[in-house]
Amino acid sequence: MAKTTLEDLKRIKENTSARVESKNAKSLLICGGTGCHATGSIPVKEMLIEEIANRGLNDQYNIIETGCNGFCAMGPILVVHPDGVFYEKVSKKNIEEIVEKHLVNGEIVEKCLYKDPVSKKRIPLQDDIPFFAHQMPRVLRNKGLINPESIDEYIARDGYQGAHKALTGMPPEEIIEQVKISGMRGRGGAGFPTGVKWDFAGKSEGSVKYVLCNADEGDPGAFMDRSILEADPHAVIEGMIIAAKAINASQGYIYARTEYPLAIRRLQTAIDHAREYGLLGDDIFGSGFSFDIDIYQGAGAFVCGEETALMRSIEGKRGMPRPRPPFPAQKGLWEKPTILNNVETLANIPQIILNGGEWYAAVGTETSKGTKVFAVSGDVNNIGLVEVPMGTSLRTIIFDIGGGIPGKRKFKAVQLGGPSGGCIPEQHLDTPVDYEEIAKVGAIMGSGGVIVMDEDTCMVDMARFFMDFIQEESCGKCTPCREGTRRLLQILDKICDGRGKPEDLDALEELSAVIKDAALCGLGQTAPNPVLSTIRYFKDEYLAHINEKRCPAKRCVALLKFEIDPELCQQCGLCSKRCPAGAISWEKKKPAVIDKEKCTKCMTCFSVCRYDAIF
Numbered sequence: 001m002a003k004t005t006l007e008d009l010k011r012i013k014e015n016t017s018a019r020v021e022s023k024n025a026k027s028l029l030i031c032g033g034t035g036c037h038a039t040g041s042i043p044v045k046e047m048l049i050e051e052i053a054n055r056g057l058n059d060q061y062n063i064i065e066t067g068c069n070g071f072c073a074m075g076p077i078l079v080v081h082p083d084g085v086f087y088e089k090v091s092k093k094n095i096e097e098i099v100e101k102h103l104v105n106g107e108i109v110e111k112c113l114y115k116d117p118v119s120k121k122r123i124p125l126q127d128d129i130p131f132f133a134h135q136m137p138r139v140l141r142n143k144g145l146i147n148p149e150s151i152d153e154y155i156a157r158d159g160y161q162g163a164h165k166a167l168t169g170m171p172p173e174e175i176i177e178q179v180k181i182s183g184m185r186g187r188g189g190a191g192f193p194t195g196v197k198w199d200f201a202g203k204s205e206g207s208v209k210y211v212l213c214n215a216d217e218g219d220p221g222a223f224m225d226r227s228i229l230e231a232d233p234h235a236v237i238e239g240m241i242i243a244a245k246a247i248n249a250s251q252g253y254i255y256a257r258t259e260y261p262l263a264i265r266r267l268q269t270a271i272d273h274a275r276e277y278g279l280l281g282d283d284i285f286g287s288g289f290s291f292d293i294d295i296y297q298g299a300g301a302f303v304c305g306e307e308t309a310l311m312r313s314i315e316g317k318r319g320m321p322r323p324r325p326p327f328p329a330q331k332g333l334w335e336k337p338t339i340l341n342n343v344e345t346l347a348n349i350p351q352i353i354l355n356g357g358e359w360y361a362a363v364g365t366e367t368s369k370g371t372k373v374f375a376v377s378g379d380v381n382n383i384g385l386v387e388v389p390m391g392t393s394l395r396t397i398i399f400d401i402g403g404g405i406p407g408k409r410k411f412k413a414v415q416l417g418g419p420s421g422g423c424i425p426e427q428h429l430d431t432p433v434d435y436e437e438i439a440k441v442g443a444i445m446g447s448g449g450v451i452v453m454d455e456d457t458c459m460v461d462m463a464r465f466f467m468d469f470i471q472e473e474s475c476g477k478c479t480p481c482r483e484g485t486r487r488l489l490q491i492l493d494k495i496c497d498g499r500g501k502p503e504d505l506d507a508l509e510e511l512s513a514v515i516k517d518a519a520l521c522g523l524g525q526t527a528p529n530p531v532l533s534t535i536r537y538f539k540d541e542y543l544a545h546i547n548e549k550r551c552p553a554k555r556c557v558a559l560l561k562f563e564i565d566p567e568l569c570q571q572c573g574l575c576s577k578r579c580p581a582g583a584i585s586w587e588k589k590k591p592a593v594i595d596k597e598k599c600t601k602c603m604t605c606f607s608v609c610r611y612d613a614i615f
Contacts (some may be wrong), residue, residue, distance in 0.1 A: 016156035033068030036075035067231020069144035073383035086126035162350035181357030183369030188342035200329035204337035209249040219418030222449035225343035229263035233270035239346030302473035321521035364390035368434030379454035417446030420526035422533030458555035459538040481524030500546040566591040568613035575605035
């Protein structure tokens with residue numbers, strides 16, 4: 001196994017930078033994340049390779065499959081480098097025209113450019129698109145730029161420079177001190193200071209210690225960790241190497257979801273390449289320090305995102321939390337001192353060490369430093385992965401970057417922090433996103449899922465949805481979580497079905513308080529957040545369900561009655577043809593009629609009517 005030196009890193013960077021850094025090198029960057037694969041980027045890439053060869057342009061353009069570009073809703077994505085021209089939703093039928101007009105004749109293909117949802121203007125350059133223009137990519141600095149399966153391209157972007165600095169020129173205490181100076185807080189949800197956690201583990205006695213990476217991303221609407229691993233796996237590996245030196249660990253594990261096959265494959269490829277270069281294994285950089293990493297695939301249990309449950313799972317036991325103390329920094333994996341950080345946290349570490357803690361701390365707020373990656377989804381125009389400085393307002397994320405609400409509908413709320421987070425209403429859109437300010441309005445930072453909801457969302461039903469998820473994923477070890485979340489779900493079911501009573505609101509709040517105080521782990525302690533936040537801001541909707549037996553958003557099926565307006569009905573019969581229950585009678589030249597006895601309230605007729613005749 002070769003031993004990579006600093007000179008080797010410089011040589012690789014110099015040789016590879018011609019493609020990665022140069023403004024003269026021409027490349028066609030095709031997004032190769034899971035989202036773009038799902039929308040057809042692989043056949044687009046294959047056709048592009050064929051068309052480039054047919055045109056004799058192989059010597060002029062490199063075709064690179066990158067990781068996730070971040071703008072997930074616009075895939076497949078093709079970026080022409082160094083022009084910076086951004087083509088969205090590219091299909092096989094567009095390739096010939098793009099090659100002919102743009103690559104051969106230098107003419108931009110207008111119809112394939114991004115179309116702003118507000119101005120309706122086509123924007124040719126990626127840097128001018130609002131989704132990208134308002135971001136500050138640090139963790140995501142390599143997204144859409146490099147081939148994630150090429151270690152040389154990562155090195156060309158200063159990869160492994162931070163690890164070399166830490167292993168050959170910094171004692172463990174200095175590494176930890178720089179992380180403390182940075183103000184870095186864990187990006188997995190709790191926000192505990194990373195440097196403090198490392199300090200505890202470093203001072204713990206024991207010759208065997210472990211570094212763990214939590215890639216068991218399970219929140220609905222969250223895809224930050226997956227995208228980072230798909231686009232820049234070496235950043236996580238380098239962060240783990242530095243963490244290992246800080247606490248003197250020799251073994252690391254990455255606990256990844258089995259449902260992330262592409263991320264796992266690229267991660268394993270990166271580990272294999274790092275071993276080949278001598279960046280993992282014995283005597284890294286000739287420093288005398290040895291460290292290696294293995295991947296452990298989780299079986300999909302949400303509770304295994306909790307640190308002690310994750311460790312039990314790696315040990316081959318059932319993933320269930322245990323009481324703390326002792327904390328993992330003293331007794332963790334196999335009862336040895338262990339640090340666990342999530343993907344985003346570890347991806348920040350190489351830049352902190354390379355540039356210094358003060359460089360990192362210069363961005364963000366007083367108590368929340370650096371940037372944060374968010375997965376923005378739901379009722380928003382620009383669905384995707386964004387990275388902004390801590391302290392950026394929710395309004396900026398949703399409207400300036402996210403492009404606002406589609407279909408001219410109004411914003412209603414945003415769920416922040418995953419299923420255990422809270423729903424934040426419009427009056428708090430200007431809240432700066434940091435750990436303390438978000439907590440004040442009833443939510444948590446979480447790992448970074450941002451689910452936007454428009455005016456057609458029923459907040460009672462939304463609370464029920466998240467509570468159903470939490471109750472299903474409860475490990476069952478402690479009674480408050482096992483029984484308490486089930487009871488919360490039963491009450492929410494009653495309210496949504498029109499069987500709620502006024503005293504149910506008091507029961508929800510009282511039970512939530514008990515669960516928060518008595519549950520064993522973070523899953524149970526934060527489980528009532530969706531209930532409490534929706535009652536706090538949308539109590540009128542609960543009262544409408546209970547007192548009026550009415551769902552204001554018209555989403556709770558049990559409270560709906562369907563009618564057809566004979567004046568609006570165009571007598572097309574489409575609703576009758578699509579009704580799965582045969583509940584709609586229709587004759588030619590006559591309005592359709594719904595038989596309420598047969599109607600199953602499946603909403604099919606409502607969704608297929610083109611004339612808004614069904615209400």
